[in-house]
Structure formats: C-alpha cells, structure tokens
Amino acid sequence: MTTGLRYVYAVCRPFGTPLQSQLTGVGGAPPRLLHHHDLVAIVSTVPERHFAEEPLRAHLEDLDWLTDTARAHQQVIDALTTVTTPLPLRLATVFRDDSAVRTMIETREEFFRQALDRLEGRVEWGVKVYAETEPDESGEPEPEPNSGKAASGRDYLRRRSARVRTREERWQQAETFATRLHETLSEYAEDSVLHAPQNAALSGVPGRNVLNAAYLVPRNRSEEFVELVDRTKDDPSGMRVELTGPWAAYSFVKAPDLEDDEENGEGDLP
Numbered sequence: 001m002t003t004g005l006r007y008v009y010a011v012c013r014p015f016g017t018p019l020q021s022q023l024t025g026v027g028g029a030p031p032r033l034l035h036h037h038d039l040v041a042i043v044s045t046v047p048e049r050h051f052a053e054e055p056l057r058a059h060l061e062d063l064d065w066l067t068d069t070a071r072a073h074q075q076v077i078d079a080l081t082t083v084t085t086p087l088p089l090r091l092a093t094v095f096r097d098d099s100a101v102r103t104m105i106e107t108r109e110e111f112f113r114q115a116l117d118r119l120e121g122r123v124e125w126g127v128k129v130y131a132e133t134e135p136d137e138s139g140e141p142e143p144e145p146n147s148g149k150a151a152s153g154r155d156y157l158r159r160r161s162a163r164v165r166t167r168e169e170r171w172q173q174a175e176t177f178a179t180r181l182h183e184t185l186s187e188y189a190e191d192s193v194l195h196a197p198q199n200a201a202l203s204g205v206p207g208r209n210v211l212n213a214a215y216l217v218p219r220n221r222s223e224e225f226v227e228l229v230d231r232t233k234d235d236p237s238g239m240r241v242e243l244t245g246p247w248a249a250y251s252f253v254k255a256p257d258l259e260d261d262e263e264n265g266e267g268d269l270p
Contacts, residue, residue, distance in 0.1 A: 004045040004046055004047055004048060005046050005094050005095065006043045006044075006045065006046075006094065006095045006101050007027075007029075007043060007044050007046045007051065007093070007094050008041050008089050008093045008094070008104075009025065009031060009042045009043070009044075009073060009076045009080070009086075009088065009093075010042045010076075010077060010080055010086035010087055010089055011040065011042075011086070011087045011105065011112050012039070012040050012042065012084050012086045013038065013039065013084065013085070014038065014039075015040075015083055015084040017083040017084075019031065019080070020079055023075070023076065023079050024072070024075075025044040025073070025075070025076045026046055026069055026072045026076075027044070027072070029044040029045055029046060031044045032044065034098055034101055034102070036105045036106065037105075037106070037109065039105055039109065039113075041101050041102075041104075042080060042086070043101060044076075046094065051092070051094045056094065069091065069092065073091055077248050078247075080248070081123065081246065085120050085121060085122065085248075085249075087112060087116055087119065087248075087253060115253045119216075119253065121218055121219050121220070122190065122218055122219060123216075123217060123222060123246035123247060123249065124214050124217075124245055124247040124250060124252065125189075125214070125217055125229075125243065125244070125246060125247070126212075126213070126215075126244040126245055127182075127213050127214075127215065127229060127243055127244075128211060128212050128242045129177065129209070129210050129240070129242075130205070130207030130208060130210065130239065130240040130242070131170065131171065131207055131208040132206065132238055171208075174210045174238075174239055175210055178210045178211035181211065181232055182194070182211060182213055184228070185215055185225075186215070188215075188217070188221075188224075188225060188228060189215035189216055189217050190217065190218065191252055192213060192214065192215045192216070193213065193214045193252065194213050195213065195251070197210065197211075214252070216249055216251075217246075219246070222245075222246055226243065229241065230243075
C-alpha cells in the first residue's frame, strides 16, 4: 500500500505515449497515472508532514517553497502537454488517497469530459506586447523655468506640452498596434482571452505591457500561428512582441471547485 497523500497535477484521457522516465514532480516524487473509467489523474505521493492542511497552509506563505513547488508542478504539466491534452488542476491540490482521487473524478466526471472534449488537440499560446521606451526617457531632461536654460516660462510650458503630446501619441500607437495584432491572432485562433497587463514593478520586465493575451490554437496549426506572430515582430518601432508556449490551456477552462471535497475530508485545496 502506498503511504502518503496524493498530489494531483491534472486530469486527462488515457494516452499511449509514456512520460519521460526521469520525470519528477513535487518533492522529487515521480508522477504516475491513476485510471478511473476512461479518465486518468496524474498523481504523485507527497508526505503528510508537508501537505496536510495545516503544514500546507504554512508552506503557502513561504515564497521559496511556493516557487519550487510551482516549478515542479509545471514541469509535470509541460511533460503531459507533449503527449496528450491535460486539464491542469490548481497548484497544491491534495487528496487523502487513491480512493479519494477517484471519488473526485467521478463526482466531476461530466465537467472533465466536456472540458477535455473542447480542448482535445489544442494548446495555449501567450503573446505579450511591450512599449519598450518610456517617452520621457528619450531626449534631454526638461529645463525648469528661470533655470537659465529656458528662454521663459512660456517656453517651458510649450516644451512640456509637446512632451505630453508625444507621450500620448506613443501610447496611442502602441495600443493601436496591440489591438490590431490581437484582432489578427484572434481570427486565426479558436478562442482568445485578454489578461490584465502586467505591472512592470512587480514582473521586473522592462517596458509597458500593452497586450497580455492567450490564444487557443489547434496543435497541428501551431507552426502557422508562430509564423504569424513572428511576421509582426519587425513591424512596430519601439515595441517588443513576446511569444510563449505551447502551454496546457490554463486560460480556457475554469478549474473545478473542489471545496466540497475538502470539507468532506477528501482533499486539501488552498
């Protein structure tokens, strides 16, 4: 009998291609397939001392632990995405044992079937557009009035007004480019989602994020989608287009609510 709790990464259809033999998941444990009817949960065994309700809540306040866990979780999802269409579950979805995982699958079987039918053979691509240079970063600093560098307060105000117009024009150009790109990519993709722009202070990525979007694309058309994005990268001046993926389709299905399972003692979900 396998001791420990069950960490669940995703639910998918049965697939014939084996996962990488050296693949490890959360806590270094190898993932395995847990079959129930014609669905499969990808699970690994994790120690109760770290993943029972109370220690898990404490760990989720630890940024280093959370980062390592998220990286291991994503590593398994990425491996699954190369061989099948996974439906990822939320980070740190934990159940008491195999039986509890099977109960969860059976309770939400219709949800899983419908979601997997919709996502079958499709992947998610992310596209971000950044305005690389803040308008005030180009040119020399504005001279203050009466500093000896400006002829008058009127000249100072005129120059300041011109800088404001330049800033507004650049943002308008960036937003227009991002809107047109999103429309073009949305016509090619089967579905699309606009996420909130990233905050540069939090993300650490330079430039102003004017587009943060995800696109649902058939796997067999992904090469064409990538080429379509690549053709736009030389179009804008002072802007940067970034493409990421292919990912499991996180943006196109809402993870099932497992709160009832937690209340019934069948799982821990933060």
